[in-house]
Amino acid sequence: MSKIPVTLGIDIGGTNTVFSFIDFDGNCIKTGQIPTRGQEPAEKLVKRLYESIEKSFEELKSLYKRVGIGIGAPNGNYFRGTVEYPPNLNWEIAPVKELIQQYYDMPTAITNDANAAAIGEKVYGAARDMKDFIVITLGTGLGCGIMVNNQLVYGADGFAGELGHTTVFPDGRQCGCGKRGCLETYASAPGICKTVLMFLAEETIDSLLRTIPPAQLTSKMVANAAQKGDPIALKAFNYTGRILGMKLADVVAFSSPEAIFLFGGLAKSGTFIFEPTKKYMEGFLPPVFRNKVPLLPSALKNKNIAVMGASALILNELKA
Numbered sequence: 436m437s438k439i440p441v442t443l444g445i446d447i448g449g450t451n452t453v454f455s456f457i458d459f460d461g462n463c464i465k466t467g468q469i470p471t472r473g474q475e476p477a478e479k480l481v482k483r484l485y486e487s488i489e490k491s492f493e494e495l496k497s498l499y500k501r502v503g504i505g506i507g508a509p510n511g512n513y514f515r516g517t518v519e520y521p522p523n524l525n526w527e528i529a530p531v532k533e534l535i536q537q538y539y540d541m542p543t544a545i546t547n548d549a550n551a552a553a554i555g556e557k558v559y560g561a562a563r564d565m566k567d568f569i570v571i572t573l574g575t576g577l578g579c580g581i582m583v584n585n586q587l588v589y590g591a592d593g594f595a596g597e598l599g600h601t602t603v604f605p606d607g608r609q610c611g612c613g614k615r616g617c618l619e620t621y622a623s624a625p626g627i628c629k630t631v632l633m634f635l636a637e638e639t640i641d642s643l644l645r646t647i648p649p650a651q652l653t654s655k656m657v658a659n660a661a662q663k664g665d666p667i668a669l670k671a672f673n674y675t676g677r678i679l680g681m682k683l684a685d686v687v688a689f690s691s692p693e694a695i696f697l698f699g700g701l702a703k704s705g706t707f708i709f710e711p712t713k714k715y716m717e718g719f720l721p722p723v724f725r726n727k728v729p730l731l732p733s734a735l736k737n738k739n740i741a742v743m744g745a746s747a748l749i750l751n752e753l754k755a
Contacts, residue, residue, distance in 0.1 A: 438500040442753075443488065444746030445532070447508035448737065449523030449575065452480065453739055454488055456495060457746040464499065465618055466742070467491045477518065477529035485538045485633060501541040504535060505749035507551030507741045512593040516545055522576065522611045540729075544749050548741050549596065550587055552733075555744030556696055557582060559614035560703060561734035565693045565718025569686060570733070571598070572740075573701035573708075576611075577619035577626075580744075583688065583750050598686065599623070603678055622679040624654035624700045630671045632658055642667035658704040672704065676711025683712065684719035698733035698740055705732075 441456045441464055448471060455466040471480060475653050500700045509521040517534030530733035532545050553570040556562040566585045572578035577599030581588040588595045607616025620626050632649055644667050659715050660668035683695060701708055712728045735743055
């Protein structure tokens with residue numbers, strides 16, 4: 436009996452690195468993860484990752500064969516096969532593709548995590564019949580993957596699509612990239628928490644969020660408070676949605692996508708983030724673009740879209 440082909444999808448995160456063996460229909464056969472330990476060099480991560488992957492694959496190898504490896508990583512460069520100055524990782528320019536290929540003699544591709552999410556939505560999700568769409572990942576930061584005419588936009592150097600590092604307020608919040616006032620310092624999981632703390636300092640109204648130590652506050656807690664009608668939480672979501680909607684209106688004006696998908700921890704807040712973002716996006720759009728671009732949740736919301744996207748990346752390469 437011939438073995439079933441699977442791809443190996445890898446998502447390198449600031450805290451954990453997740454991998455999964457995924458068949459051509461998008462079914463996750465088995466998933467595992469290891470701590471990233473971002474203070475260590477990339478060589479050590481790849482060695483630990485290889486050991487964990489091999490241990491996980493041991494019970495699968497009689498039925499499955501690996502045919503390619505896709506990797507999603509912050510600041511992953513598709514053209515160079517590198518991860519370059521990633522936030523939350525103490526690396527400069529790490530040749531991750533080359534390091535992986537020291538252990539595996541099979542096709543390998545790497546891109547940033549938001550691009551991987553866009554490819555995942557295209558191959559396995561709700562964008563299967565779309566040629567032009569955008570995926571926005573709202574997690575620790577804000578990532579953006581742009582698909583135009585069925586092609587992912589990489590730009591000349593591989594780093595196109597950094598919407599999260601476009602400026603909202605020139606003298607605004609300090610960003611990890613070194614700039615001030617970047618979009619992701621406002622429209623992200625940490626960003627909405629900073630907004631809550633700002634409003635708690637400015638307002639005297641009662642709020643469930645006043646009882647939570649600032650260092651322990653999460654976007655999920657803000658969403659839970661909003662569900663209970665908390666005025667500070669609702670105000671924070673409206674503020675966040677206004678800023679995100681304004682920037683998405685810019686994106687629509689220059690790219691005219693069929694849809695924009697939101698994914699990530701903050702997107703799990705549902706209508707609390709979707710409704711104000713959509714309202715303000717429409718308000719900031721010129722009339723010719725209004726009411727044309729739906730704002731949608733990812734169809735892969737109950738799966739690890741970054742790993743699925745990494746798998747889809749190499750699957751596209753193999754088909755090509």
